[in-house]
Amino acid sequence: MTDCTSDACITCGDVAVAMRVIEVDDERCLALCETAEGERSTVEIALVDAGPGDEVLVHAGTAIA
């Protein structure tokens, strides 16, 4: 379980994380993204126009900007 008391918990509240788009699956509106620390995860990109190399702001697995 994430230690939510030590620093911001990205899953809750108004916290969002900047990630770079690596690869886009247009059909499923999903993208493989990477944080500055190199952590990769699959992100919903239905709410933004984003392509490989773009920086997106990700909150709870969804790019909101």
Add this chain to the structure above:
Amino acid sequence: MRFVDEFRDAELGRALAGEILSIVEPGRHYKVMEVCGGHTHSIYKYGLDDLLPANVELVHGPGCPVCVIPMGRVDDGIALAHQPGVIFTCFGDMMRVPGSDGSLLDAKAAGADIRMVYSPLDALRIAKANPDREVIFYAIGFETTAPSTALTLKRAKAERVANFTCMCNHVTIVPPLRALLDSPDLRLDGFVGPGHVSTVVGARPFEFIPADYGKPIVVSGFEPLDILHGVHMILRQLAEGRCEVENQYKRVVPYDGNPRALQVMAEVFELRPHFEWRGLGFISHSGLKLSEAYADLDAERRWTVPGVRVADPKACQCGEVLKGVIKPFECKVFGSACTPERPIGTCMVSSEGACAAYYNFGRFAREREVV
């Protein structure tokens, strides 16, 4: 890192602090509320209040979604988690929020299959991987998080994932702000507006604050210089006799928000007639539920939840903290009976909670001496 490093520049921060000092009126006490828990967290993480003049007081608002969940809704979630065959999924902070008889973490220890997820999409993946089980996602959050839940529900409906439901606790930011402004025991001079909520809803919904209440609001980002700049813009408005919505976080927040996010929320959710907020009571049209088109995915329709209203513990003063009436360290149980390891109140649970922010960044020791 772009958009981060340049907003943590200490020299610029000190220069901005000097600018702030030059525009405040000596002898006038300024009370500025940061609406969002993310701001509270940054303010204490970076010690920003130490850079402000003594007569500029930052008051912490109700913008931490975990902190405003009432005990009864936690109990409802625990009741669902104990249903046979259910996999109950929720965000990490939610696991430790105390209900009337323990937390979700306690329920997990007692045998309920409760799993932490990082996104609603993770919960849907668990549902697809376990077609013989019922998977419930316990959704919390303001408009920042609601689009993510909405997209996942749309995906579940489109892919006909029949064993996935959502217990919706999403809330909206404008009604509690109006309730706070109507509160007779609160005098505020302005607001630092929520940055990422505004990414979705835009800055426009906050126009009622200057129009109806005569207070300035500046939507601000979360890096140290963003917050200092936001406070500076509020104080400048006050110094110049202006009162309007300004957007400090233009690099992320469009004035009209994200239309795709607003559209998907409008499709999947509808407003509840009223919703209970911890410490603030029932607020009209402040909570979201699933719309009729998504009724099949509503956990509260698939199962019966107790729905019992539970009063907050008497010792806990989260309500006053959430309204900015008292500082966390002024609560009777702060740092003694209530700590992040054994929280009594929700404000001590979430990293965005004002009490946890005070506790974790050592703010209580010095301020207690002052008291």
